[in-house]
Amino acid sequence: MKKIDILKKLRSSRLRPTKQRVEIAKFLFEREKTFHFTVESLNKLLTKKSTSKIALATIYNTVHAFKAAGHLSEVEVRGNKTYFDTNVSNHHHFYDSETAELIDIDANDIVIQKIPKAPNGKKIKNVEVFINLKN
Amino acid sequence: MKKIDILKKLRSSRLRPTKQRVEIAKFLFEREKTFHFTVESLNKLLTKKSTSKIALATIYNTVHAFKAAGHLSEVEVRGNKTYFDTNVSNHHHFYDSETAELIDIDANDIVIQKIPKAPNGKKIKNVEVFINLKN
DNA sequence: AGACTAGTTTATAATTATTCTAAAGTGAAA
DNA sequence: TTTCACTTTAGAATAATTATAAACTAGTCT
Numbered sequence: 196m197k198k199i200d201i202l203k204k205l206r207s208s209r210l211r212p213t214k215q216r217v218e219i220a221k222f223l224f225e226r227e228k229t230f231h232f233t234v235e236s237l238n239k240l241l242t243k244k245s246t247s248k249i250a251l252a253t254i255y256n257t258v259h260a261f262k263a264a265g266h267l268s269e270v271e272v273r274g275n276k277t278y279f280d281t282n283v284s285n286h287h288h289f290y291d292s293e294t295a296e297l298i299d300i301d302a303n304d305i306v307i308q309k310i311p312k313a314p315n316g317k318k319i320k321n322v323e324v325f326i327n328l329k330n
Numbered sequence: 331m332k333k334i335d336i337l338k339k340l341r342s343s344r345l346r347p348t349k350q351r352v353e354i355a356k357f358l359f360e361r362e363k364t365f366h367f368t369v370e371s372l373n374k375l376l377t378k379k380s381t382s383k384i385a386l387a388t389i390y391n392t393v394h395a396f397k398a399a400g401h402l403s404e405v406e407v408r409g410n411k412t413y414f415d416t417n418v419s420n421h422h423h424f425y426d427s428e429t430a431e432l433i434d435i436d437a438n439d440i441v442i443q444k445i446p447k448a449p450n451g452k453k454i455k456n457v458e459v460f461i462n463l464k465n
Numbered sequence: 466a467g468a469c470t471a472g473t474t475t476a477t478a479a480t481t482a483t484t485c486t487a488a489a490g491t492g493a494a495a
Numbered sequence: 496t497t498t499c500a501c502t503t504t505a506g507a508a509t510a511a512t513t514a515t516a517a518a519c520t521a522g523t524c525t
Contacts, residue, residue, distance in 0.1 A: 211492055213502060235482080250504045255483070271460055273406045275482065275512080291452065300446050309441035313463055314433060317426060320464040325406055328448055329455040346521060348473060369511080385475045390512070410483080410511065 201225070208264035215249050219257050224266070229282035231270065231297040234258060237279075270297060271323050287324040300326070336360070343399035350384050354392050359401070364417035366405065366432040369393060372414075405432060406458050422459040435461070 201220045205212040222241060223230060232240075238254050258279060261267045270278040270288060278297060287305050289298040305324050313319050336355045340347040357376060358365060367375075373389050393414060396402040405413040405423060413432060422435040440459050448454050 211501065213492075215503070233482095252484085252505080253503055256502080269408060271406055271408045273404055273412070277408070277482085289446075289449065289452075291449075298449060304444065304446040305442065306444035307440065307459070308443040309439065310461070311424075311435055311439040313461075314424065314426075317424075317463040317465060320427075320462040323460045323462070324442070325458045325460065326445070326448070327455040327458070328452040330452060346472065348521075350474070387476080387513085388474055391473080412511085 204266065208260075208266070210260055210264060214247075215253050216257055216260075218245060218247075218249065219254065220261070220266075223261070223281055226281075229280060229299050231278055231280050231299075233276040233278055235276060271325060272297065285321065287326070289326045289328055291328045293328075293330060300324070339401065343395075343401070345395055345399060349382075350388050351392055351395075353380060353382075353384065354389065355396070355401075358396070358416055361416075364415060364434050366413055366415050366434075368411040368413055370411060406460055407432065420456065422461070424461045424463055426463045428463075428465060435459070 201217060201224060202212050204224070205216055205220060210216060219237075219241065222244065223232075223237075234251070234254055237258070238249075238251055241249055241254070258267060262269060262279065265283055267279045267281060268283045270280050272278045272288075272290060274295075280297070280299070282299055285302045287300040287302065289300060290296075291298070307322065307324075310319075310322070336352060336359060337347050339359070340351055340355060345351060354372075354376065357372075357379065358367075369386070369389055372393070373384075373386055376384055376389070393402060397404060397414065400418055402414045402416060403418045405415050407413045407425060409430075415432070415434070417434055420437045422437065422440050424433040424435060425431075426433070442457065442459075445454075445457070
């Protein structure tokens with residue numbers, strides 16, 4: 196994703212393309228593969244990569260703004276920290292608890308044959324499959 | 331589950347049946363249906379039910395000890411608090427984000443037809459399906 | 466039964482992740 | 496270029512959980 200697209204992406208979501216947002220967006224979205232991270236890991240990576248320090252609160256703000264805009268998804272991982280994913284399409288995850296690493300699984304690679312009905316008055320919003328790994 | 335069984339359960343897990351552990355175990359395991367809770371909710375319920383106050387740290391200790399012994403499972407719920415489940419068999423969950431409520435799904439009620447291979451050198455430990463609900 | 470000891474409970478402090486606050490800064494519309 | 500709503504920022508506040516260390520107790524050994 197080019198810089199111009201980053202700007203479009205931000206503007207189309209009514210997010211002012213500030214220096215910080217552009218830098219974080221470039222870091223997150225200008226890559227081939229999907230990227231999984233926590234706010235802590237993102238902060239470390241940004242600090243290493245860049246000269247200008249972005250406040251932790253700004254990273255929280257920005258990540259949440261990107262999530263609200265649909266540019267990031269939050270991943271179902273049990274544990275203390277919240278994981279985010281640049282892949283916002285419907286998909287699933289492997290989780291390697293040894294390395295605390297997430298790996299995407301394409302929605303087409305999992306087929307569910309039988310699924311229960313939602314309880315009274317409720318509807319199914321989405322189905323997330325989580326495959327825990329061991330060595 | 332009777333009191334004698336609670337004592338057996340504790341002893342078989344090498345957990346001394348202290349007053350607090352027995353009280354918590356009775357509260358958790360002497361019921362028909364599976365029970366979902368957070369440490370906070372359990373603490374409130376125990377405080378309401380019982381005369382003797384159990385320290386919050388003890389509840390954390392005990393819940394973790396029960397989990398380590400395989401008497402409780404931790405549920406995959408994104409969010410700040412950790413959810414536990416008295417159902418330790420292989421099963422899945424509905425999650426109602428409106429009410430922050432978990433509902434068990436029997437393992438037989440979900441059939442997965444196609445599943446990806448585990449990455450190099452890894453094996454599949456287990457598969458958890460999580461169905462998010464909406465109104 | 467009495468005393469010992471390792472395991473347990475407890476109140477409180479510490480830690481960790483996240484959110485709040487309010488003052489200073491800044492994009493972009495006019 | 497002025498203006499102002501939106502942002503950023505440092506630091507305080509909050510919330511969940513874990514650590515600490517002193518007091519307590521179940522079970523064992525006599």
